[in-house]
Amino acid sequence: MKPYERKQLKERIERESATVGASIPETIDVQGEEIALQEFIFETKRRNTIPPDDRERVDQLKKNLRRERRQRVQRVEDGDIDYETGERLVESIIGIDRALSALEGLEPVDIEQEIATKEAADRKRWSNFLKRALGKEDSGARGRR
Template structure:
């Protein structure tokens, strides 16, 4: 593979919006073991929450996917493959990234919980601001001297 082709593949893989519109591969081989990646991700995402017993399985899958992504990326970086194989690896890396994004989203709090947390933080900041603006110190609630 030519150097500019290799650099182009690497740039495509590392592009921030690379996963936009990308599909999760139906099946992928991780450490020489085939995994039905698409069905696994959809099965996990379909649930409201991930049960405690499944969390270990999801975390293990994410670790394995990250490891596989790194191995595939190294093949391109070290120029060990033909351009055609590099194209296949780049597409699979983007698919792995898409699956990882979907699995990482499971750890995010639901929007209502996040909104409540933000509202509580906003109230705390507002009260702190009011105390300072009104000249009250934190210890006794009295006025501070200027």
Template structure:
């Protein structure tokens, strides 16, 4: 590969808007393991949040994708491949970036906040029940004193 071709490919993968209109690859070989990347991303993306049981799986996938992206980028930077292979790698890097963007947009479920909201609602219901049971709340909602 010629130097200007290598620079052109590197500029393409590092461009800010490189993922606009890019497709997530159907499958990708990551660390010697074939992953159905598109199915995985769409399965996770179908939910708006990452359930706690899936959080570790998603984080591991993102870590592996970042590592794979870096390895492919280094192969282009080394320039010891053909231009055609470089184009193939650049296209796959953009696809990996697209998948990473989709996974990064997901929000983890904040279990602690969810538990606090639930506890506050439970406490409110309990206090209302106690007031009614002890006769401290009349039909109009104002409490009467004993």
């Protein structure tokens, strides 16, 4: 694959609107296991919430999908593949993104908790900024983020 073709494929993956109009794959091979992804997501969505006994399964599926996505992106970025294979990988990555978006949408949103979490993160960033700006950061923490 030519460098400009690889760049085009990477841009398609990173485009925020990539999942608009994309469909969730019917099935997907994740870590060697065939998953009926579309059926699982639609069945879970019909219930309007994730039952406690399915929550662990959903969380594990999201983790596996993210890992699979990273591996496929890596193949596009570094792999010795032809353009057609890259196209298929990009389409599958976009499908995974669409599935992850649907799975994230199943989570009940606790707005108050989300606001509190964001405010705490903002305070921590501000505090770290002030420490660095005033030179009060300890030398052991400089390389960490």
